[in-house]
Every structure is written in C-alpha cells, then in structure tokens.
Amino acid sequence: MAVIAVALSSAAGGFAYFMPAIQEAFDATSQVVVVPSPSPSPSISTGTTTPTPPHPPGAFTVLLLGSDNDAKFLGGVLTQSMIIIRFNPTAKKVTMLSIPRDLWVPLSTGGTSKIDGAYALGGAGAAIATVQNNFGIKIDAYIWIGLAGLVNVINAIGGIDVVTQAPVFDDFYPYDIGPGNPYRYLRVAVLAGPQHLDGTHALEYVRSRHNDLQSDFGRSARQQVVLLALRAKAAQISAEDVPLLAAALKGQIKTDMSLSRIATLLPLAGSIDIKNIQQVVLLPPYTHGCGCAAGYVVPVWGAILPLVHQYFP
Amino acid sequence: MAAGVAVLMVFSSVGTYMYLGSRQSKVAAPAQLPTSGTPSPAALNLPGTLFVTQAGAIYSYSAGRFHQLTALGVGWTQLAPYPGGRLLAVKRTLLYSDVYILDRFGKVVRQLTHNTAAAGNYDPSARHWSFYPRLSYNQKSIFMSYDKPKFGFDVPMSIWSMPVGGKISQGRLWSISIDYTGGDIQPLSLRTGLIYTKYSYGPDCSGLESQLWFTSAPEQAYGTRVCYPPPGAHGRPLTKAGEGCAQPALSPDGRTMAMICTYRTQVSYLNLASWNGKTLGARRTILRSQLVAQPTWAPDGTGIAYLAPAVQGAGFQLWWLPKAAYTPPTPSPSPVAPTPTPGVTPGPSPSPSPTPSSPPVVIKPVQMTSNLGLDATSPIVWLP
Numbered sequence: 001m002a003v004i005a006v007a008l009s010s011a012a013g014g015f016a017y018f019m020p021a022i023q024e025a026f027d028a029t030s031q032v033v034v035v036p037s038p039s040p041s042p043s044i045s046t047g048t049t050t051p052t053p054p055h056p057p058g059a060f061t062v063l064l065l066g067s068d069n070d071a072k073f074l075g076g077v078l079t080q081s082m083i084i085i086r087f088n089p090t091a092k093k094v095t096m097l098s099i100p101r102d103l104w105v106p107l108s109t110g111g112t113s114k115i116d117g118a119y120a121l122g123g124a125g126a127a128i129a130t131v132q133n134n135f136g137i138k139i140d141a142y143i144w145i146g147l148a149g150l151v152n153v154i155n156a157i158g159g160i161d162v163v164t165q166a167p168v169f170d171d172f173y174p175y176d177i178g179p180g181n182p183y184r185y186l187r188v189a190v191l192a193g194p195q196h197l198d199g200t201h202a203l204e205y206v207r208s209r210h211n212d213l214q215s216d217f218g219r220s221a222r223q224q225v226v227l228l229a230l231r232a233k234a235a236q237i238s239a240e241d242v243p244l245l246a247a248a249l250k251g252q253i254k255t256d257m258s259l260s261r262i263a264t265l266l267p268l269a270g271s272i273d274i275k276n277i278q279q280v281v282l283l284p285p286y287t288h289g290c291g292c293a294a295g296y297v298v299p300v301w302g303a304i305l306p307l308v309h310q311y312f313p
Numbered sequence: 314m315a316a317g318v319a320v321l322m323v324f325s326s327v328g329t330y331m332y333l334g335s336r337q338s339k340v341a342a343p344a345q346l347p348t349s350g351t352p353s354p355a356a357l358n359l360p361g362t363l364f365v366t367q368a369g370a371i372y373s374y375s376a377g378r379f380h381q382l383t384a385l386g387v388g389w390t391q392l393a394p395y396p397g398g399r400l401l402a403v404k405r406t407l408l409y410s411d412v413y414i415l416d417r418f419g420k421v422v423r424q425l426t427h428n429t430a431a432a433g434n435y436d437p438s439a440r441h442w443s444f445y446p447r448l449s450y451n452q453k454s455i456f457m458s459y460d461k462p463k464f465g466f467d468v469p470m471s472i473w474s475m476p477v478g479g480k481i482s483q484g485r486l487w488s489i490s491i492d493y494t495g496g497d498i499q500p501l502s503l504r505t506g507l508i509y510t511k512y513s514y515g516p517d518c519s520g521l522e523s524q525l526w527f528t529s530a531p532e533q534a535y536g537t538r539v540c541y542p543p544p545g546a547h548g549r550p551l552t553k554a555g556e557g558c559a560q561p562a563l564s565p566d567g568r569t570m571a572m573i574c575t576y577r578t579q580v581s582y583l584n585l586a587s588w589n590g591k592t593l594g595a596r597r598t599i600l601r602s603q604l605v606a607q608p609t610w611a612p613d614g615t616g617i618a619y620l621a622p623a624v625q626g627a628g629f630q631l632w633w634l635p636k637a638a639y640t641p642p643t644p645s646p647s648p649v650a651p652t653p654t655p656g657v658t659p660g661p662s663p664s665p666s667p668t669p670s671s672p673p674v675v676i677k678p679v680q681m682t683s684n685l686g687l688d689a690t691s692p693i694v695w696l697p
Binding site: 160162187213283 | 318321340343408409410437438440468470493512514523540559573581606624625626627629686689690
C-alpha cells in the first residue's frame, strides 16, 4: 500500500514537472485546419494550379510559417517566412525550399496577390492550399511560429552558432517587439564570420532585408542557416528541457501535427547528416522582379515546377 | 503509519520534480565570467598578455589568469594593439559605435570618433558605425571600417583612415564597397599597401562572397558601385571568391598570413599562406570543419591563439596552437607515437624521411578556457 502511494506521488511529481509542457503541447498541437480544395473559380487564375502528387513512401512534408505578429498587426498577420520542408526517412534526407514572401500567385482565398497574404486572409488552411495549388506539393502539416517565439526558443537553448556569410547592416530595422511605439526603427549591425547569436541577434540576422542585394532571397538563405543551427543545438537538449522550451514558446507556436507525429519527426530531424540536407532558394531565373511600385516577385513557373519536382518528387 | 506514508509521498513527489529539474541539459547555462574560470595549466606557458572581450567587457589574460578591465555590458569590443601597451577598442551602443584609445588597464585615454547624432535628431540613419580599428604600419593613421557613404537602405562599410590625433572628418576613403553587401571590413595596414576583407557578389553577381583584397593607394572618389569591381579597379583580390576568406592576420616576421575561410559552408577553416608583400602563396589548412575565428599570432612567433567552441552550439573558448602543429617537423631518428586528433592537419613530412615507417607527429590544439562566451567577432590582441 505504502509502495503504491509513493509510486503514485512520484508520478504526480513528474506530472507536475511536465504539466506546463503538456498544457502547451495540447494548446499548440493538433490545430484544426481546413484546407480548401483547388477551385475552378473564375476569380482564381488556374494557369499555374498543379495536381499534388503523392509523396515517396514514408516522406512527410511540413510548411513552416514565420510571421510578423508584432504590435503593428492587430488583425491577420503576414508570413515573412514560408519554407517547405520534406523529411524523407527512407533516404535519410531533408529538403528545404524557401518561398519568396512577395511571390505573386493566385491565392486559395481568391484573387491574385503576394503569397504572404494567404495566411492573413485565410489562416493556415489558406496558406497550405495556396502552396499546394501553385507548387504541386502535398503539404502534410504546418508549423507557425511568431517572432517572439523564435527569439525565446533560441534563448531557451542558450543561443546558436552560425557563420554569418556577410555583415548585415540595417538603418531601418523594425523595432516592434516589446512595449512602446511599434513603428520605431532600430539600427542593426550583425558582423560577419563564425559567432554565437542569442535570440534577439538571430532574429535581426534572419529578419533584416534592407541591406541585401538579394533582398528577401538573401533573407531566405539566412533563415535556412538559422534553422540548421537550431537543429544542431536541439540535438543537445534532453526531455527534461521540454517544460523550459514550452514556456519559451507559449502562444508563439501552432501546428496541426499530433504529439505522436512530432515525437516521430524530432529524432529523425536530429539524425540526418547535414550533407543530406538540401537547401533551395528561388533566386532568378526562377523568379524576377515586377519592375513596379508594388514590389512583388513574378514566378517563372516553367522553371520553378521542374525544380520543385526534382527536389520534391 | 498514515503520517509516515504522507511524509514519504510528499518527499517522493517533490523529489521527483526536483530530480527531473536537475536532469535538464546545460545548453542554456549562461557563460561563466572569465575571471571565475579555472585556468588551463598550459596557459602558464604563454608569453605576454592577451586581451579578449565577453559580454561587452574587456579581459586581459596573462600567466593563466584573467583580469576584468572594464565593467560588464558596456559594449566594448573589436580590440587592436596601440603603442605604449595601450589598446584601440570599439564601444558599441544600440545605435552607433565609437573608437577609443584605452590604457592597458582599460581606462579611456581618448575618444577618436563621435558617431552619434546631434541631440534631438531621432533619425537612426544619422548615426554611424565604426568597427575594426587598426593602427597603420607607420603609426601615423588609424584605419577602420566606417559606414560612409550611405545610400538610403544600402549601409555598406568602407575602409577609411584618419590621422592619429585627428578627426574622422579628416579621413581618407581607401575602398569602394559594393552595393548591398555589408561592405569592406578588417583593414590591415602594411608597408606595401592595405589588406582588407571585401564582400561582393562575385564576377557573375550571384552568391555573396568574402575575399581578402589588396590595394596600394586610397580611392580618389566614391566611384561606381557594382556587384563586383571591374579588373584593376579598387585594388585586386588576394583570394578566390569560393574560398570565402576573411580575418587576415600577418605573422610577426611578416611572411605568413593566417586567415579564416568558409568555402560557402557553415563551418570555418584556419588557413595559412605565405606572403611576399604583394601576393599570397599556396594555402595550407591548419584547422578544418569547425567554427574557428580570430587567429592571432603570438608576438614571439611561437604559435597562434584563436577562438572556437569546445562543444557545438556552446560559447567560444580561447585556444592555443603551438607552432609545431603547423610547422613541418624536424626529421627525427626515433619514431614518436601519434596522437589522433580530428581537427589538426600536420605539416607535410620532410622528404626523404630517415624513418619512413614513422607516422607524422600530430600536435593537438590546447583548450585554454571552458564555459566562457568570448566574443568571436572581436579580434584578440596579444602584446609582448
């Protein structure tokens, strides 16, 4: 009887320890998402709509969405970052494709606009449907993370090591996280070379685009670098760190994946050799500027789709 | 009995909670203060004094001990030697940075630049950055990276020199940086000219690359900025675009250049190359596939100090590579057992070797510190 009581109380202690993480996990995961089917609505240009082929056996594709969710955005938020990540456990490969936020595409919600508006207009379902319809890639799940979430999670794991390939200077970096006027600017200087970045400086590195000739494309490449650094650091965390991470991500992460699916994917992500991680950014000639004030990016589907089918068969 | 069980239950539940908490990994543990770390025994053998920065504070390191010279969080970084045992240093704030001369105890002797804006000017772009200050070879001027001219959103660093005792407004422009790259950094003044790190998009305007660049004279005007300088303009490259080299450091005898190269990867390599005053010779990789940064030669030429993490994702530590690790060993008649190490490539074996069956001696780098978080973007200064 006493043994059972002690065992039960130990279990209660463990439950109390993991309770915040469990709570956050239930809050953040298994989000219900409705993905609209491709529609022949005349308001949507179907010229680029492509059927979504099935994956290779066991492969799993996630749409990673990173958002401006600062104080400037009281309604729907744009996705500053959209990265399609394909896990292929059989081949032990990961492929990452960054979609330019300004890509001019037919949205699943109707009309044609920059792709970063899909999430703002219709949530994760609209973002997934828009990507599926245009790129012909079946998206199995999504993960959305807010700006503060990225900062917090990098701080929670003690920062990341990266090689910044060039200095990043920006005199007009948005100073919009935290209290105060969200329309202020900050001067940012992330120096070049191997270094350790905390969450705030990592966010500056992946978010600044003013002083990059490749603008959003350069930023996309930097985002992939930070993702890989996060993956490398995450390999060192233990199960007992999960409550700390959950606290860091509170309210800043959402996914429609189940806990069991996440538990399957995490070890896989950590076990894949970096040489087997392919990174794709849709630079010209896959895209080109519109030459207009709206500043959107025009997709060259004749070049993009063969590339997509090569990396996401 | 019941009370005893109740106490046991309380202890087991609290104990389990605390046990799990104690099992957290140390990934998020804050870096130790250098002054609280245990010195490596090998540190006692290093000559002179090293100066490094961590969390905005300057530390000196001699006889295996760190001494904190300035307060934490003040923003000190980017050290360089200055005559009389003094230092050049950058003090970085949220919106701008300035160059100072400090004495060897970290006390401000003089402020050299004034990069803030006038009171009441809230335009962020009215401020300036100064980084990587270096005294010229003849000690008459101070070179630095300075963000002037700026072009709206394009904030490139250019190399400037200003007279010792003068102002940046008396400065001369030495490099024309390329549009939207971050610009030119890490000047190294030599008798024959100026070496610096240039960021550009390469001859085909595609990928952003760093190259060591050499110029023998200042620029006459701001000129045209393109993806890549045309041949013959603004000096010439010393390294190829694909090598991704930066952080040049010349040996005390002036004959060998140490540099950090990344080869378009997320790791870095410590390379050495001979230097004849105008060109670099063949590269020799001394450390490979890690995050090595800031190579700094010992003043007596006995080795190279550098920064690198001991564990991936953790803070940068101070390391020491004795000269024997990168110098071809003297032929020895007695074989020496090798010490395997993944990071160091020994120099080429002498040929012909008197003991051809003996494997080459491999010298390991010596880790001088642990659990620190040294600033890997700030050069190390090593004074005799």
